[in-house]
Amino acid sequence: MNKPTSTTSSLYPCTDKSFYIENLGCAKNQVDAELIIASLESSGWSYLPDPKIAELIIVNTCGFIDAAKEESIQTIFSLRQQYPDKKIVIAGCLSQRYGTSLKGLLPEVNGIFGNRAPWKIKEIIGENSIESAFFPPPVPDEEKGIPLRKTLLSFPGSAYVKISEGCNNFCSYCSIPRIRGTLRSRTVESVLEEIKRLISDGIFEINLIAQDLGSFGTDRGIAELSLLLNSISDLEGDFWIRLLYIHPDHFPLEILDICRRDKRILPYFDLPFQHASKKVLTRMNRKGDVETYLKLIEKIRNSLPDAIIRSTFLVGFPGEGKKDFESLLSFQEKAQIDWLGVFTYSREESTPAYRYRGGIAHRFYHPVAVKRKELLEKKQCAITIKRLKRFLGKRLRVLIEEEIEGEKLYLGRAYIHAPDVDGLIVAQTPEKVKLTPGTLIECMVRNVRGVDLIADTLFMK
Numbered sequence: 001m002n003k004p005t006s007t008t009s010s011l012y013p014c015t016d017k018s019f020y021i022e023n024l025g026c027a028k029n030q031v032d033a034e035l036i037i038a039s040l041e042s043s044g045w046s047y048l049p050d051p052k053i054a055e056l057i058i059v060n061t062c063g064f065i066d067a068a069k070e071e072s073i074q075t076i077f078s079l080r081q082q083y084p085d086k087k088i089v090i091a092g093c094l095s096q097r098y099g100t101s102l103k104g105l106l107p108e109v110n111g112i113f114g115n116r117a118p119w120k121i122k123e124i125i126g127e128n129s130i131e132s133a134f135f136p137p138p139v140p141d142e143e144k145g146i147p148l149r150k151t152l153l154s155f156p157g158s159a160y161v162k163i164s165e166g167c168n169n170f171c172s173y174c175s176i177p178r179i180r181g182t183l184r185s186r187t188v189e190s191v192l193e194e195i196k197r198l199i200s201d202g203i204f205e206i207n208l209i210a211q212d213l214g215s216f217g218t219d220r221g222i223a224e225l226s227l228l229l230n231s232i233s234d235l236e237g238d239f240w241i242r243l244l245y246i247h248p249d250h251f252p253l254e255i256l257d258i259c260r261r262d263k264r265i266l267p268y269f270d271l272p273f274q275h276a277s278k279k280v281l282t283r284m285n286r287k288g289d290v291e292t293y294l295k296l297i298e299k300i301r302n303s304l305p306d307a308i309i310r311s312t313f314l315v316g317f318p319g320e321g322k323k324d325f326e327s328l329l330s331f332q333e334k335a336q337i338d339w340l341g342v343f344t345y346s347r348e349e350s351t352p353a354y355r356y357r358g359g360i361a362h363r364f365y366h367p368v369a370v371k372r373k374e375l376l377e378k379k380q381c382a383i384t385i386k387r388l389k390r391f392l393g394k395r396l397r398v399l400i401e402e403e404i405e406g407e408k409l410y411l412g413r414a415y416i417h418a419p420d421v422d423g424l425i426v427a428q429t430p431e432k433v434k435l436t437p438g439t440l441i442e443c444m445v446r447n448v449r450g451v452d453l454i455a456d457t458l459f460m461k
Contacts, residue, residue, distance in 0.1 A: 018046045020054035025062025027209050030153050031162045032118040033060045038147035039119040056087045063094035065346035080108040097179045155401040156438030158205040159198050163191050167211035172285045172352040183219045188228050205240040214250030226254045233262040241265045249287045256303040266415045267307040274314045276331035277324035308338045308416045316345040316369025318356035338387045339422050340380045344369040391445045398425050400439045410435050423451035
């Protein structure tokens with residue numbers, strides 16, 4: 001991989017200064033896309049939600065695993081084919097990971113931009129031109145120059161707040177430290193100010209994200225997630241705080257007391273266990289094991305009986321044998337996790353695990369990993385349905401996301417659902433009731449259909 005360098009060449013004149021952004025990848029990428037929008041709008045550009053009518057197209061790429069890289073490249077090719085005369089700039093993880101090598105591989109694009117400081121994109125997309133450039137912005141030493149996000153790409157009423165960037169966990173399969181750098185935590189004060197502003201703007205659900213929330217502040221010498229949550233708890237108003245992505249090896253048990261005291265901090269915990277075999281976890285450079293993880297789940301549920309636990313499993317990792325997979329199946333059954341995503345191992349260059357298995361062996365083993373993924377998903381479907389049935393006959397507050405056209409039905413989420421990755425609530429309303437996305441209502445759950453809950457609207461909340 002080439003080290004990113006700054007280069008410039010010809011200028012591409014811009015006339016109407018309008019742009020569209022195609023965002024790919026995770027929620028952290030979405031925040032970056034929103035910062036790109038805010039940055040360009042502060043420079044006189046107009047964000048348009050349709051590439052057909054925008055002069056400039058920005059593709060905010062993902063470069064985490066092979067499937068994400070392929071999606072990013074195919075998206076670039078597709079947009080260039082559809083809009084041969086438009087200017088296209090690529091940003092995000094793929095750009096940061098592969099740097100100047102993309103200039104020769106992707107002549108279809110007019111500019112390439114990294115992800116270390118997305119708000120600096122206006123430095124290559126100026127007021128009147130686009131530089132044909134690869135411009136990786138330096139890692140900022142201070143939180144200066146970061147624009148306020150006014151245009152959000154979430155459903156109405158919901159927003160992501162990124163509290164740190166990068167990661168120091170160095171899991172052997174993961175390319176994130178190479179792409180996004182080592183851990184850099186924001187200050188508690190800056191996070192708190194952003195949350196206060198979002199709430200004042202009418203945002204009800206704040207989703208705290210990072211590569212690992214549990215590591216927040218450790219780059220300054222001490223874990224500060226509990227300090228942040230206590231500070232948020234001091235705020236007035238009605239809102240949800242959702243915690244996404246806490247490494248189970250770094251779970252701060254003291255946050256359970258905070259959630260118990262303040263119901264606005266939701267008992268929803270996204271804990272990427274990844275595996276249960278001690279041998280596999282050790283090769284992944286993770287410290288956990290079955291007993292430790294089961295005890296953590298027990299402590300959470302004993303402290304917060306209504307807690308929701310989400311996790312991810314990674315199958316097909318080099319060295320995962322039959323007994324290792326059986327250990328994972330056993331853990332899945334004992335843990336009874338509410339929501340689960342299963343992924344097959346992607347062999348990524350520049351990671352330690354890349355050397356664990358050759359390319360031919362990896363391709364040979366991949367079908368085994370796929371079958372194991374399918375088996376876990378099949379078992380999880382039954383577990384999730386079982387876990388959802390405990391909400392039958394219960395009242396839940398629901399944030400409405402969208403209306404089902406032609407029906408008096410609305411799709412929404414309760415505290416048990418994170419955006420985009422979990423099931424939904426299908427809410428039926430009285431004939432004359434009209435809801436708009438972002439509305440908060442109260443529902444009575446009356447049925448479970450697959451991984452969704454069917455509910456009747458009781459009243460608006």
